Amino acid sequence: MLQKTSDADWWRQAVVYQIYPRSFADANGDGIGDLKGITSRVPYLESLGVDAVWLSPFYPSALKDGGYDVADYRDVDPKIGTLADFDEMLSALKTVGIKVMVDIVPNHSSDDHEWFQDALKAGKGSKERERYIFRDGLGPNKDQPPTDWKSVFGGPSWSPSGVNDGQWYYHMFDNSQPDWNWDHPDVRDDFIKTLKFWGDRGVSGFRIDVAHALTKDMSGDLPKWEDLVKLTHQKLSNGNADLVHPLLDRDEVQDIYKSWRQVFNQYDPPLIAVAECWVAPDRKHLYASSEGLGQAFSFDILLCNYDAKEYVDCIKHSLKGSSLTDSSTTWVLSNHDVIRHASRFAMPNVENNKNHPLVIEAVNKWLVNKFQDPKPDVKTGLRRARAATLMILGLPGSTYVYQGEELGLPEVVDIPDDKRQDPTFFRTEAKEIGRDGCRVPIPWKADAKNFGYGPDAPAHLPQPEWLGKYAVDVEEKDAKSTLNLYRKALRLRKQLQTAEELEWVQEGEDGILHYKRPDGWEVVMNSGKEAVELPTIKGKKVLITSSLEELKDDGKLAGETTVWLKSG
Ligand code: NOJ
Ligand code: CA
Numbered sequence: 001m002l003q004k005t006s007d008a009d010w011w012r013q014a015v016v017y018q019i020y021p022r023s024f025a026d027a028n029g030d031g032i033g034d035l036k037g038i039t040s041r042v043p044y045l046e047s048l049g050v051d052a053v054w055l056s057p058f059y060p061s062a063l064k065d066g067g068y069d070v071a072d073y074r075d076v077d078p079k080i081g082t083l084a085d086f087d088e089m090l091s092a093l094k095t096v097g098i099k100v101m102v103d104i105v106p107n108h109s110s111d112d113h114e115w116f117q118d119a120l121k122a123g124k125g126s127k128e129r130e131r132y133i134f135r136d137g138l139g140p141n142k143d144q145p146p147t148d149w150k151s152v153f154g155g156p157s158w159s160p161s162g163v164n165d166g167q168w169y170y171h172m173f174d175n176s177q178p179d180w181n182w183d184h185p186d187v188r189d190d191f192i193k194t195l196k197f198w199g200d201r202g203v204s205g206f207r208i209d210v211a212h213a214l215t216k217d218m219s220g221d222l223p224k225w226e227d228l229v230k231l232t233h234q235k236l237s238n239g240n241a242d243l244v245h246p247l248l249d250r251d252e253v254q255d256i257y258k259s260w261r262q263v264f265n266q267y268d269p270p271l272i273a274v275a276e277c278w279v280a281p282d283r284k285h286l287y288a289s290s291e292g293l294g295q296a297f298s299f300d301i302l303l304c305n306y307d308a309k310e311y312v313d314c315i316k317h318s319l320k321g322s323s324l325t326d327s328s329t330t331w332v333l334s335n336h337d338v339i340r341h342a343s344r345f346a347m348p349n350v351e352n353n354k355n356h357p358l359v360i361e362a363v364n365k366w367l368v369n370k371f372q373d374p375k376p377d378v379k380t381g382l383r384r385a386r387a388a389t390l391m392i393l394g395l396p397g398s399t400y401v402y403q404g405e406e407l408g409l410p411e412v413v414d415i416p417d418d419k420r421q422d423p424t425f426f427r428t429e430a431k432e433i434g435r436d437g438c439r440v441p442i443p444w445k446a447d448a449k450n451f452g453y454g455p456d457a458p459a460h461l462p463q464p465e466w467l468g469k470y471a472v473d474v475e476e477k478d479a480k481s482t483l484n485l486y487r488k489a490l491r492l493r494k495q496l497q498t499a500e501e502l503e504w505v506q507e508g509e510d511g512i513l514h515y516k517r518p519d520g521w522e523v524v525m526n527s528g529k530e531a532v533e534l535p536t537i538k539g540k541k542v543l544i545t546s547s548l549e550e551l552k553d554d555g556k557l558a559g560e561t562t563v564w565l566k567s568g
Helices: 035-040 042-048 083-095 114-122 185-201 225-236 253-264 281-287 308-323 361-368 378-393 423-427 465-470 472-477 482-496
Strands: 015-019 052-055 099-104 134-136 158-160 167-170 205-208 272-275 294-296 330-332 398-402 503-507 512-517 521-526 541-545 561-566
Touching (some): 083 185, 253 272, 308 521, 472 482, 482 541
Parallel strands (some): 099 205, 205 272
Antiparallel strands (some): 521 561
16 A cells, blocks of 8 residues: 655545635625635635645636536636636645645536637538537438437437527537537647646646546447436446446546646646546546546445445445555545535435435435425434544545535525526426535624625525524534534544555444554444444544544444544
8 A cells, every 4th residue: 555655645645625616705795705705714724624625616607507617717707706816815725735626627618618609600510610519400400409318417418509500519418518529639739728727827636527428429320318328327337337338438538638647747746636437436447547637536435325334335445446546545425516415314324325316316306395205304414424524534545525514514405496506407397406505605604694605795595594503603612513523533634644554343234334544543433323332442542523422431332423543
């Protein structure tokens, strides 16, 4: 196993805090979080003890998909700030030792992107159209889409060019997000330019959006949607992972990342990148290769039920996966695409929960019925969230923390339909609620206007009354708050995360997960409801506990609790 050696390895066991800029802090009071807002909260990020921040897109965007519809990859959205604000934010973060990662969205642009507008204007057969994926429609009038494929957000994945020429463009996501044609050299060159642009400005790395979908093969006869869905399911499971798919996880995507690696290695320390790739566990190492992006998100732990055995199996295969390359694992429980984990754990465990948590039927049904049936058990959800977080923070590898989870925030479900923003909600005609509930601006001060998020206009997604209970100023004063749990754990972790070693003591039997780390550091989780007697923990020093109850050294571990211990 690799040891943490030089600054070039900073990412291996880093804690990276994800900021969703529009919902973090609004400095100028227009209701939209901005870069100056982030700068104003640098002391908070420093006190939390994170090593880096990853900023979700802050580029010019019509916000059809929360900024993942990028109109210009090398600028800042004027609604959020300027490049000068970006530099100021970066330097404020650097001063306190926090690195910055930015989001690269290479699968698609916004339909407002200059090159897409050029493509529409230049017309059928033009070289401008070749940068995207345009095809003739079917039928005598070419008024039928080229295939019956659906978009990830619902509805068709082809839209007419709108200029009456019988052509349609492909969009894996919203119709405002046309997919790039990665066979085109202009597209390849332009993204290299973007990586260098942000690299030269001083960022330390990138999160790569939909990293598994850039290269596509749309030649020949294209399959029916029904068959494509079957193929996707097969390909996502181990055993069939090497099946060739026209849209996803094609081998040649790695050539792009090899060329990006050349760019990364021109910097000192080299820039880093983490792939967002929803691929079978067996394929993840391709993205995490040190000749490519270097690291890939492991969402598997996020898909687990709250259960020690499921966690152990998942941790084992994730660690095995990262050992295939010289990468390290990433652990994630929440992000801007999924229901906050304090809420996920407040509902009963789900059978076959091995899918994207947004689309699994049970969770979606629960969201659609506004968490009424079953009613969430909020207290249990938070207790489990704290235990699961402390369990993953002890693991070797890096951890991603999504803004607000350090406050124990639950999902917001009471958002009126006319305030919703997620394209999923609109494209499925409200059959799926989408992701707005985890993107509500976070509370800073219980008694201030907009809970301290911004001084004037209400937040762009409405903040419910109850949010104040979770405000930073409330939690700062409470020694047992979730915020103080995170702060303490991150501080301790800095001293303890040395070699990337882990030895199992108990592998999930009877709800107990227990592993040892170097220098006598041990992590024990009891995922069951009831307290258990554990001779293996008796007499060991308790460094931190996820529970609200005091922990005695009597060898008993309370239910739904994780502890860090020190022996010797
Ligand atoms: C993944 C991003 O995390 C999500 O928020 C976005 O909607 C899609 N990619 C499309 O860019
Ligand atoms: Ca603002």
